[in-house]
Each structure stands twice: as structure tokens, then as C-alpha cells.
Amino acid sequence: LSWAAQRLRAWSARRHGRDTLPFAIHRRRIYILPTRFGLILAALLVAMLIASLNYNSNRALAFAFLMVGLALIAMHHCHRNLLALSVDVNAETDAFAGGEACFDFALRNESPVERSDIQVRCEARAQSISSVPGHAHGRVRVCIPVARRGVSRFKQFELRTDHPFGWFRAWTYVQASLIAYVAPVPRGERAIPAAAAARGLAPRADASGDEDFAGLRAYQPGVSLKHMAWKVLARGGEPAVRNYSGLAGNPEWLDWSSLEGLETEARLSQLCRWVLDCEAQLRPYGLRIPGTEFAPACGREHSRACLRALACYGIEAPR
Amino acid sequence: MKVSGGAAEPASFERLAWICACLGLAVIPHVAALPVWVLATVGACAALRLFRAAHGRSAPPQIIRTLVAVLAIGLLFMQFRTFNGLTAGTALLSLMAGLKVLETKTRRDIHILALIVYFLSLAALLRGESFWLLAYLVALVWLTTATLLHLTGASRKVAWRPGWRYAGRILAQAAPLALVLWLLFPRFAEPLWQTPSDGRGATGLSDSMSPGDIDELAQSDEVAFRVRFAGAVPPAKERYWRGPVLHDFDGHTWRRMDTGPARPLALLFEGPAYQYTLNVEPNQHNWIFVLDWPSSWNLSRAMLTSDYMLVQPNIISQPIDIIVTSYPRMRTPEPLGPGMRARDTQLAPGQNPRTLKFAQQLRGAHPDDMGYVHAVLELFAQQEFFYTLTPPRLGENSVDEFLFDTKRGFCGHYASAFAMLMRAAGIPARVVTGYQGGSYNRFAGFWTLRQSNAHAWDEIWIEGHGWLRVDPTTAVAPLRIEPGLSDLSSAEDGFGSRRYPPWLADLRLRIDALQQFWRDSILKYNEGAQLKLLGYLKIPEPDGQKLAMVMAGALTLVLGLLAWQMRRELAPAVKDPLVRSFNRLCAKLAAAGMARLEHEGAEAYAARIGRDRPDLIAAIKLCRQYSELRYGRNPEDAAGFAAAVRGFRPRRAL
Numbered sequence: 001l002s003w004a005a006q007r008l009r010a011w012s013a014r015r016h017g018r019d020t021l022p023f024a025i026h027r028r029r030i031y032i033l034p035t036r037f038g039l040i041l042a043a044l045l046v047a048m049l050i051a052s053l054n055y056n057s058n059r060a061l062a063f064a065f066l067m068v069g070l071a072l073i074a075m076h077h078c079h080r081n082l083l084a085l086s087v088d089v090n091a092e093t094d095a096f097a098g099g100e101a102c103f104d105f106a107l108r109n110e111s112p113v114e115r116s117d118i119q120v121r122c123e124a125r126a127q128s129i130s131s132v133p134g135h136a137h138g139r140v141r142v143c144i145p146v147a148r149r150g151v152s153r154f155k156q157f158e159l160r161t162d163h164p165f166g167w168f169r170a171w172t173y174v175q176a177s178l179i180a181y182v183a184p185v186p187r188g189e190r191a192i193p194a195a196a197a198a199r200g201l202a203p204r205a206d207a208s209g210d211e212d213f214a215g216l217r218a219y220q221p222g223v224s225l226k227h228m229a230w231k232v233l234a235r236g237g238e239p240a241v242r243n244y245s246g247l248a249g250n251p252e253w254l255d256w257s258s259l260e261g262l263e264t265e266a267r268l269s270q271l272c273r274w275v276l277d278c279e280a281q282l283r284p285y286g287l288r289i290p291g292t293e294f295a296p297a298c299g300r301e302h303s304r305a306c307l308r309a310l311a312c313y314g315i316e317a318p319r
Numbered sequence: 320m321k322v323s324g325g326a327a328e329p330a331s332f333e334r335l336a337w338i339c340a341c342l343g344l345a346v347i348p349h350v351a352a353l354p355v356w357v358l359a360t361v362g363a364c365a366a367l368r369l370f371r372a373a374h375g376r377s378a379p380p381q382i383i384r385t386l387v388a389v390l391a392i393g394l395l396f397m398q399f400r401t402f403n404g405l406t407a408g409t410a411l412l413s414l415m416a417g418l419k420v421l422e423t424k425t426r427r428d429i430h431i432l433a434l435i436v437y438f439l440s441l442a443a444l445l446r447g448e449s450f451w452l453l454a455y456l457v458a459l460v461w462l463t464t465a466t467l468l469h470l471t472g473a474s475r476k477v478a479w480r481p482g483w484r485y486a487g488r489i490l491a492q493a494a495p496l497a498l499v500l501w502l503l504f505p506r507f508a509e510p511l512w513q514t515p516s517d518g519r520g521a522t523g524l525s526d527s528m529s530p531g532d533i534d535e536l537a538q539s540d541e542v543a544f545r546v547r548f549a550g551a552v553p554p555a556k557e558r559y560w561r562g563p564v565l566h567d568f569d570g571h572t573w574r575r576m577d578t579g580p581a582r583p584l585a586l587l588f589e590g591p592a593y594q595y596t597l598n599v600e601p602n603q604h605n606w607i608f609v610l611d612w613p614s615s616w617n618l619s620r621a622m623l624t625s626d627y628m629l630v631q632p633n634i635i636s637q638p639i640d641i642i643v644t645s646y647p648r649m650r651t652p653e654p655l656g657p658g659m660r661a662r663d664t665q666l667a668p669g670q671n672p673r674t675l676k677f678a679q680q681l682r683g684a685h686p687d688d689m690g691y692v693h694a695v696l697e698l699f700a701q702q703e704f705f706y707t708l709t710p711p712r713l714g715e716n717s718v719d720e721f722l723f724d725t726k727r728g729f730c731g732h733y734a735s736a737f738a739m740l741m742r743a744a745g746i747p748a749r750v751v752t753g754y755q756g757g758s759y760n761r762f763a764g765f766w767t768l769r770q771s772n773a774h775a776w777d778e779i780w781i782e783g784h785g786w787l788r789v790d791p792t793t794a795v796a797p798l799r800i801e802p803g804l805s806d807l808s809s810a811e812d813g814f815g816s817r818r819y820p821p822w823l824a825d826l827r828l829r830i831d832a833l834q835q836f837w838r839d840s841i842l843k844y845n846e847g848a849q850l851k852l853l854g855y856l857k858i859p860e861p862d863g864q865k866l867a868m869v870m871a872g873a874l875t876l877v878l879g880l881l882a883w884q885m886r887r888e889l890a891p892a893v894k895d896p897l898v899r900s901f902n903r904l905c906a907k908l909a910a911a912g913m914a915r916l917e918h919e920g921a922e923a924y925a926a927r928i929g930r931d932r933p934d935l936i937a938a939i940k941l942c943r944q945y946s947e948l949r950y951g952r953n954p955e956d957a958a959g960f961a962a963a964v965r966g967f968r969p970r971r972a973l
Contacts, residue, residue, distance in 0.1 A: 044434050048437075053506070058844050060441055065504070068496070068497070069492075069496030076882050083886065111888070166467070
């Protein structure tokens with residue numbers, strides 16, 4: 001059965017090409033089959049019909065046909081439960097090797113009809129949402145374990161439902177590339193090489209001190225709220241962050257070449273560790289790896305770019 | 320949120336309780352037919368499982384379950400020797416349901432239980448046939464389906480009210496489909512294979528009569544059959560509906576032994592002919608109750624026996640309609656054959672000695688047959704005999720005890736004693752059981768014969784005349800046969816029947832009329848009615864194949880309509896014509912590659928079109944016009960806008 005499902009998935013991918021997100025589920029894209037209970041029910045209905053015909057009982061026949069009607073209507077309700085639902089997802093996400101890549105699916109229901117019990121599946125990982133009310137949307141987060149550094153690509157995800165009675169299963173395959181940038185495991189004991197030393201300047205005695213106020217700089221998303229210049233904001237100015245000498249002065253250079261003697265993956269892991277450490281301490285840092293260099297900066301965007309560069313190192317960048 | 324909704328998820332107590340309730344309700348219609356120990360086992364299984372679930376424990380261990388299963392099913396087989404047939408099958412199904420409850424762990428098991436509930440419901444309909452039963456079972460399906468709805472739900476919390484509504488809606492949508500299938504599904508004239516006819520108990524009079532049998536029947540309001548007279552209605556004292564004729568008497572019980580085929584004696588009918596239609600309820604017997612002496616009937620396979628019972632080869636398990644013509648009186652020109660005479664004058668040796676002696680004394684005083692008959696009837700009328708629904712129980716010499724000791728009896732007692740007295744005097748006599756009278760339903764124009772109309776009387780052979788009906792009960796209780804005026808108006812003439820206040824009597828009549836409708840249009844619907852329906856639909860030369868095609872077509876049509884209606888609910892029609900026109904404009908523009916964004920109003924949209932697709936100048940104008948119509952101070956004409964949108968043909972981007 002899983003073989004058949006795989007063939008169907010491949011066929012669906014070939015047939016429909018790439019889908020654009022957000023994807024509104026068209027009726028031609030919904031497959032539907034009876035479940036195991038549906039098949040048992042079918043056998044039961046046949047038995048009911050034979051019994052009623054054999055006993056020549058009109059009222060039993062009426063009852064049996066009511067059950068047949070129930071099954072047929074249930075099939076349409078199952079199909080409708082997915083119909084015209086619109087799904088969107090963050091197509092790119094970040095993760096660390098050995099962890100999980102999480103994708104947030106948004107199911108938008110623009111119809112007034114409530115949708116129930118919809119499962120989102122990707123790479124054999126599934127997550128259900130019990131209800132998406134009419135004119136509302138629901139969120140489903142599916143997390144897929146990623147073992148190795150690199151770029152993981154998932155070409156397809158699936159929405160399925162057994163609603164209402166579990167006699168039928170309707171599903172659809174959405175051909176959308178989900179990309180997870182899997183950064184190396186942050187690991188390594190080495191200290192960050194002193195930036196100042198590399199440039200031939202004397203290190204400051206109190207380099208670690210955060211306390212020396214050294215002016216303001218523009219706010220960047222991701223900066224700790226501790227360092228926000230709230231008074232400036234309260235006066236009606238632009239959001240700003242207080243700069244401390246310990247932060248501002250000497251950007252760290254996280255350099256590939258400073259890690260002589262380590263293997264590639266170990267080097268990447270060490271660099272990753274440093275990136276995270278710098279980010280946590282709000283110290284501006286730059287990253288230099290063969291082929292790429294990131295100017296010193298701080299904040300979520302910067303760290304994401306650095307981590308993605310580490311994830312993609314030696315790997316062809318995704319299209 | 321955790322991954323849930325799998326079939327393997329443990330069943331919660333609430334769900335378990337609900338499905339157990341469904342199962343209990345499904346077993347109720349079978350209670351009378353199932354062995355008590357089966358019911359007890361099912362109940363105990365459910366109680367044990369629910370008790371364990373309430374204390375947060377799972378199903379009992381495998382070994383106990385297997386043991387109970389082997390024991391129960393073995394016992395069942397020992398009792399029935401088969402699993403075929405309705406009662407054995409139902410018992411097996413109920414037991415399996417009970418055992419399934421015992422081992423229920425997951426939702427999967429509850430799914431299976433729901434299916435068993437559905438099948439038990441159907442089996443109940445094979446057994447009973449009342450309209451109320453069907454209504455009850457449809458309600459049960461509703462409940463079970465609502466329970467099932469919550470099984471598939473990913474959430475553990477069960478919302479009942481929306482569930483009820485949803486399940487009810489699905490059922491309501493299923494109803495038209497069921498109707499189409501039911502009307503048009505090809506029927507078979509004969510059953511596919513013969514099943515033991517157990518479970519559907521024979522009702523009404525049987526082919527034997529012991530003292531007290533008819534008293535029990537007389538307590539029942541169940542309908543035996545209904546009659547519609549084509550012309551004149553015979554007076555009450557001539558409405559005798561003949562059934563089993565009993566010849567063989569052992570001193571206590573009258574029986575009808577099979578005597579093989581014998582030619583009925585030719586009859587010369589007398590009196591007015593009555594034509595009527597009988598609506599016979601299934602009674603699992605093969606005889607048909609007809610008014611006195613039938614001369615013709617429209618059921619070719621039915622025939623008269625030598626004692627003028629109308630019988631047909633198979634038992635009546637389906638409602639049937641027969642048109643019969645009967646005469647109230649007749650003469651037999653031929654003499655009674657020696658075999659029949661011997662049979663109808665036979666007495667059980669050594670039984671009822673006091674009666675025998677008394678009869679011989681009385682016969683001495685009245686050598687003339689008719690004189691003797693009148694003397695016996697006089698005896699019933701003059702002496703202290705009482706007509707009662709609750710006579711004392713009688714032993715082996717039932718006639719002796721009745722005539723000389725208790726003197727209290729219902730019609731059966733009198734008929735039995737009278738026939739015995741006749742035979743003792745050498746006059747051939749036999750007991751006839753059947754129905755007498757009937758109540759008129761003035762709302763629907765038919766007569767209803769209930770079990771409470773069951774009656775027993777005698778027929779004696781008078782040389783030169785033939786068989787003559789004598790009803791000894793009339794000597795004791797003339798009212799039983801000739802009701803007073805008040806009885807006619809209340810249309811209730813069973814002597815032993817309860818009396819009802821007028822409004823209740825009316826209600827009963829109306830319900831009776833309703834049940835007759837149910838019987839006529841639902842229970843009796845068959846091949847012939849189907850073909851008639853096809854003819855009504857103007858389909859030429861209707862046959863089975865055409866029927867199947869019409870069914871497929873109608874099913875597709877109805878299902879298509881329902882599906883269309885369901886899909887329409889997703890995008891309900893916009894009421895406002897202006898909005899509809901604007902939506903059409905947007906759709907056209909989207910097809911041309913310039914879709915409106917969700918957040919864009921008409922003005923912003925127009926501005927963007929002007930920026931990106933200046934060639935769509937008409938669209939910009941239309942958007943502005945819509946904005947003006949919608950929000951402007953002097954709305955222009957909306958019809959013009961709609962027409963303009965209809966005529967708008969944007970080109971795709973190059």
C-alpha cells in the first residue's frame with residue numbers, strides 16, 4: 001500500500017508540476033478512497049441488502065438504503081472538508097543538525113462552513129488540527145527531524161482528512177518545495193580569536209564590560225530588550241539601542257582560517273557555536289569562510305544569513 | 320498540540336459509555352427473542368468494561384476475554400445448533416458485540432461496535448414491522464452516527480450539540496437517496512434462499528385450541544387483518560371470518576391433523592354475495608381468514624380444503640391483498656363421506672365421562688337432531704353459565720369440569736363443550752376458529768379485525784342441509800355477536816375488549832388508518848408497484864433492466880444535486896447585485912493576469928492597474944465607477960454598471 005501511495009505521489013508531482021503558495025485546493029486535486037472501516041461498512045451494507053431482500057422485507061430494505069445514503073453523503077462531506085481550503089506555509093526554515101525543521105502551515109477557510117480534523121503531513125510527520133471555523137484560519141506546525149548539515153528539501157506535502165465518520169479518506173498533495181537550512185551542530189571548545197590582536201591593536205582591559213555607554217545606534221530586530229533605549233522611544237524618537245563600548249568597539253571576526261587543523265565539519269560546528277555565542281552576547285561579529293564574507297553586524301537577520309552560509313558550505317545553493 | 324486522531328488512540332470513558340448506550344438501545348428490540356443468558360452476558364460485559372474504564376483501567380486481560388468468548392459462543396451453538404436464521408444470528412451478533420465491548424481499547428474497536436449496532440438495527444426490522452420500530456431505529460442510527468462523529472475528531476473534547484446537528488443533517492441528506500434507491504431498486508419475487516422462519520413468531524390463531532387459548536388472544540389489540548367491502552356490508556351477526564377448522568379432540572385440546580388432500584363437497588350458495596378486499600397481515604400461517612363460504616378469490620395459488628378453509632402453499636410472511644366473494648349461507652347436496660363422518664364424530668376414549676353420560680340422557684329425550692341442538696343451547700342459556708374473559712383453568716377432562724363444575728368460560732369453552740355434546744349424540748361436529756365482527760374505521764372506510772375479535776364456534780352436519788354454523792356463545796352472551804347501538808357508533812364490538820372514552824377511540828382509529836397507510840404504501844411495495852411507478856413515469860414497456868437504469872439515473876441526479884448544494888454552501892451566492900458585478904469584474908481581471916489583492920479596495924486596485932497594466936483603461940474606469948456607486952453621494956445606475964462588466968473583455972498581458 002505504501003508502494004502505491006509512493007507511486008501516486010510521484011505521479012501527482014509529475015502531473016501537476018509546481019504549485020504556488022498559497023495553494024487553494026481545487027476539486028480536481030482531491031483524491032478520495034474508503035478507509036479500512038469504509039470497506040468493512042461496504043461489506044456490511046451488502047450483507048444488509050442481501051438480508052433484506054432475502055426476507056423480502058421492505059422496511060429493512062428502506063433502512064439498508066438509508067445506510068447506503070449515509071455512506072454516500074459521508075463521502076461527499078469528506079471530500080468537501082478539503083475543498084477550496086487554502087494553505088500557505090513558510091517555504092524556508094532554519095534548523096540545526098540533529099534537531100527538527102519546523103514548518104508553520106496556515107489553513108485558511110474562506111467559506112462559512114467549518115472544516116474539521118485536517119491532518120498536514122510531510123515526510124511521514126503529521127500534525128492535526130481539530131477545527132478551522134468558517135471565515136477563519138488555523139495553524140499547524142509540522143516538525144521534521146533533520147540529521148545532517150546541509151540543505152534539506154521537501155518537495156511535497158499532503159493534507160488529509162477522515163472527517164466525518166472515518167469511512168473515507170480524502171487527501172491532496174501540494175507540490176511546493178519546503179526548504180530547511182540545516183546549520184551544523186553548534187559545538188567546539190575553542191575561544192573566539194581576539195579580534196584586536198589580529199589587527200595589531202592592544203586589547204582593552206575591560207573589553208568584557210557591557211557597562212560603558214557609548215552612544216546610540218539604530219534598532220535592529222533581534223536585539224535584546226534590555227538594551228533598548230526606551231527613553232528615546234518615549235520622547236517620540238526612532239527606536240534605538242544603547243551602544244556599549246564592549247559591544248560597539250571591536251567586532252569579532254569569526255574566521256575559517258583561524259581553525260587550522262580541524263576537519264571541515266568540526267570547523268563549521270565551531271563557527272556555528274561562535275555565531276550563536278556572539279549573538280547571545282550581542283557582540284557584533286563578521287564571518288569569513290572560503291568564498292563568502294559577512295561584514296560585522298548583529299541581529300536576527302545577520303545571524304540567519306551566517307548560519308545559512310554555514311549550512312550551505314560546500315553545497316550547491318538551492319534554486 | 321500533539322499528534323492525535325489515529326484509530327489506535329485509546330477510547331475515552333465518555334465515548335465508551337456512549338457506544339455502550341447505543342448497543343443497549345440496539346439490543347432492546349431483540350429482548351423478547353434472545354435467550355436470557357445472552358442478554359445477561361452482554362450486559363455484564365458492558366458493565367465490567369465501563370466499571371474498569373471509570374477507574375482508569377483498560378480492558379481485562381486477554382485470557383479472560385478468550386475464555387468468555389469460547390464459553391459463550393460454544394453455549395450458543397449448543398443451544399441453537401446453527402448460526403443461520405434470525406434469532407441465532409442476532410444472538411451471535413449481540414454476543415460478539417458484548418465481547419467486543421469487553422476488549423475495547425481503541426477507537427478502532429468502537430468503530431466496529433458502531434457497525435454491529437447498525438446491523439442489529441436492521442435485524443430488528445426483519446423481526447418487527449411496525450412504523451414506530453423504524454422511527455426508533457432511525458433515531459438510534461442518528462445517535463450512533465453522532466457518536467461516530469466524535470470518534471474521528473482529533474480533539475479529545477466532545478462537543479455534542481454541533482455533533483447532533485451535523486449527524487442529523489447528514490441523515491436528512493441521506494433520506495432522499497434512500498427513497499430513490501428504495502423505490503427503484505429491483506425486487507426479487509422469491510427469496511434468494513430459504514431461512515428458518517424463526518424469530519418472527521406466528522401470531523393470531525393457531526391450528527389447535529386448548530381452553531384458555533382464545534382468552535389470551537382476546538387481550539391483544541394487534542391487527543389480524545383489515546377488510547374493505549366493495550358493496551353491502553353483512554350484518555354483525557353474519558360477520559364470521561372462518562379460519563382453522565379443528566377436528567381432532569383429545570378431551571382437552573382441539574387440533575387439526577393433516578389428513579391429506581380431499582375434495583371439498585360441492586356447495587350451493589345462498590343469500591347475497593359479498594365482495595371485499597382483505598389486507599392480510601403476515602402471521603406465519605398459510606390460511607387466509609375469509610367470510611363464511613368463499614366462492615371466488617383472485618389469488619390463484621390459494622385453494623379450498625375439504626373443510627372449506629382457504630389455504631395457500633407458503634406461509635404468509637408478507638402483507639398480501641386478496642379480493643374475495645363470499646356467501647353467508649350454503650347447502651350441500653351430497654352426503655357426508657364415511658371417512659369424514661367417522662372423523663367428526665370421534666371422541667377421546669375414557670375422557671369426559673360425565674359429559675358423555677349426560678349427552679346420552681339428553682339424546683334419549685330428543686331423538687330429532689335439531690331438537691337436540693336446541694336443547695343443548697337451552698341448557699347454556701337457562702343454567703348458570705357465565706361468559707368471562709378470565710375463566711378458571713381446566714384440567715384433563717376440560718369439558719366435564721366446565722359443564723358441571725366451573726360453568727365459566729370464554730367462547731372456546733362453549734364451542735368445545737358444544738361440539739363434544741354433539742359428537743356424543745352421534746351428530747358430526749367440528750370446532751371452527753376465526754374472527755367475529757370487526758370495528759369500522761370511519762376515517763378510512765375499512766373494517767379492522769383485531770386479535771381481540773378472535774372467536775370459536777361450531778359447525779354441525781344436518782342431513783339434507785349440510786354443514787350448519789352454530790355459535791353456542793350467543794346462547795350465553797348474545798351481545799358478543801349483536802352489539803348494541805352504542806357499540807356500533809364507537810365501532811368497538813369485542814365483548815371482552817376494553818372500553819375507551821370517545822376521544823381515545825377516535826385517536827385509535829386515526830392511528831389505525833395511519834398504520835393501514837404505512838402497510839399499503841411501504842410494507843406492500845413490490846415488483847408490481849415498481850412497474851406501475853415506471854408506467855406512471857411514462858416509461859414504455861417497463862422491465863427490470865429499465866428499472867435498474869432509471870435507478871442509476873435518478874441516483875446520479877439526486878446525488879449530483881446534493882453535492883452541488885453542498886458545494887454551494889462553501890461559496891454562498893452574494894445577494895447584492897452590485898457586489899456580484901464587481902466580483903465578476905475582478906474574476907475577469909484575474910483571468911487576464913491582474914488579480915485583485917485581498918487587502919485592496921476598488922480605488923487602490925484601479926491605481927495599481929493604471930501603474931502595471933495601463934492598457935486596461937476600461938477596467939480602471941469600471942473600478943472607479945463601482946467605488947462611486949458604492950460610496951458616492953449620487954449613485955449612478957447600477958444596471959448600467961452590470962451591463963458594462965458583462966461586456967468587458969480584457970486582453971491577457973503580452
